[in-house]
Amino acid sequence: MSRLATLTISEPDYAVRESALNSICEAFNHHKLPLRLLEPLIPGLSTLEPELLKSSLYILGATQDRTAAETITPFLNHHDPEVREEAARALSEIAKGTEDNAIHNS
Numbered sequence: 001m002s003r004l005a006t007l008t009i010s011e012p013d014y015a016v017r018e019s020a021l022n023s024i025c026e027a028f029n030h031h032k033l034p035l036r037l038l039e040p041l042i043p044g045l046s047t048l049e050p051e052l053l054k055s056s057l058y059i060l061g062a063t064q065d066r067t068a069a070e071t072i073t074p075f076l077n078h079h080d081p082e083v084r085e086e087a088a089r090a091l092s093e094i095a096k097g098t099e100d101n102a103i104h105n106s
Contacts, residue, residue, distance in 0.1 A: 001027065001037040008056065009044030017048075021055040028062045035065035042071050053078075054086040061090025064097025 007020040027033060041056050048056060057075060060068040072094075075087035 001033060002040055005038045005040040008041055008052065009047070014049070014052075017052055018055075021052060021059070024059050025055060025062075028059070033063060035060070035063040035068050038063065045071070045075075050078075050080040050083050053080075053083050057083070057086045057090045061093035064094055066094060069094050 001024065004020040004024050008017050008024075011017050011020070024033075024038070038059060041059065045053060045056055053075070057072055060072055069091055072087050072090045075083055076091075078084050078087065
């Protein structure tokens with residue numbers, strides 16, 4: 001998974017980057033992935049095209065890891081309204097995961 005995350009940032013071919021993100025998204029349909037596997041995405045988020053950035057924010061939110069929120073929050077002010085919306089959804093997903101964990105742990 002880390003290799004796919006790295007491809008998303010380092011690969012010059014848009015189609016390859018998009019395919020890598022799609023594969024990561026598909027994995028979330030079957031598994032909950034930890035943020036540590038997806039950390040290679042974080043340094044290059046600001047370099048991604050809006051469509052790839054939206055997918056990346058979705059992925060970070062799907063981890064439901066509270067520490068991902070600090071990476072996602074700046075994108076609430078992105079120039080693209082769809083990126084801002086996805087950032088808000090990702091933060092909501094993290095909050096939902098935090099609430100679910102609190103319920104399960106009580």
